[in-house]
Amino acid sequence: MRLGETMLAEIFGVSRTRVREAMMKLEARGIVHVSARRGWFVVEPSADDARAAFHARKVIEAGMLMAVGTIPQPALAALRAHVREEEDIVRSGSVHDRTCALGDFHIHLADALSNPLLTEIIRDLTARTVLVSMLYQSVDDAASSNADHAAILDAMEAGRNAEAATLMAEHIGRVEGGLDLSTKPDPLAGLKEILSPAAAARPSVLTRSPS
Amino acid sequence: MRLGETMLAEIFGVSRTRVREAMMKLEARGIVHVSARRGWFVVEPSADDARAAFHARKVIEAGMLMAVGTIPQPALAALRAHVREEEDIVRSGSVHDRTCALGDFHIHLADALSNPLLTEIIRDLTARTVLVSMLYQSVDDAASSNADHAAILDAMEAGRNAEAATLMAEHIGRVEGGLDLSTKPDPLAGLKEILSPAAAARPSVLTRSPS
DNA sequence: TCCACCAATCTTGCATACAAGCGAATTGAG
């Protein structure tokens, strides 16, 4: 999926300079990469890259849950509200909406439990794994993920943070397990929907750039 | 500490375009920031930023040790060699060499235990906390840090990963505790030495850019 | 008919030129 500088410059009505800047920012976040004198491409993570991203998420998100002390009541309530909203979207939303809602849970969790720095790291890692899911034709068992989120939140509300951490690691492992990392990726499987203009009109914390 | 584009362009014999690109890469990694039409500056993390960076390191590095299974013998041997080298440098090296050697331990550890993605994240976070240490006049108890590293490695060699994780969290907490986060930072405390040409001649995994 | 080679075209990489804005120094008034 090639992203030509000139093309993007025309689409957005800016000069190539600004397009290049934006691309290099995205490159630093691991979303696109540049092939010398050939152009910019949305990254197509290898199976190893995919495993690395899921492993990093397990380590960081479980570590975060282990490290946190008591969680403020309002934060728990906000997360519970998100999970409930998630449930609705899983039932009736589009693939894109489901993907965003499920990803947002992890980011909101990080935001509630930790600091902006870790949240940003988790945001980029989540975006990476979402990309992987698109590439490797995930089974996309959204209902199961939603149930996992609810269970994690249950443990947190009960003050069993260690259990929540274990559940989180298992949950991320389950998402990874739903992928077929043995076959070659299908380059354009679901990317078009994720990156479509219609999708851009419904922003998510996943696609929002760090402030 | 201002970094003029023109000045850097002359020093490195390239055009401002390339300097700007490099600066924006560094900005994405949280090393420098740009003030509109005033120039680029090495970041001066606030006390809150400093705490966030140490917290993130605790979560990630402890989480990594918790998640790892059995560690290959050669990796342990390499780490042991590093700790011994570290001991020599702590005894006889300059402040700069000590800082780099102590930081390198964490990066080599990540490299041995985990994947390139996590290693890169930890590298940037470590660079950030080193910057903080320079700014906030750390007590710089290098010998104590070296002993901590040895103890962490002891636990790993004995297969007590959970204990290693705890020790790591305590170690990072100790480094953080050695800082005086209540006073205003001294902008140029030790930065000049770290960023000096002489220092650049002795590269470290800390300063090396991600490949 | 198929393959190899060559040229034309398109793309990025990099430097330079111009515009816009912030800051410091100077000048004037109180």
Place this chain on the structure above:
DNA sequence: CTCAATTCGCTTGTATGCAAGATTGGTGGA
């Protein structure tokens, strides 16, 4: 003497121009 306002210079922000390289289409030969 002090303080404020204005102007000048230096810095970044942005666009454009040119060169190097890769890809693709065409052509010639086997």
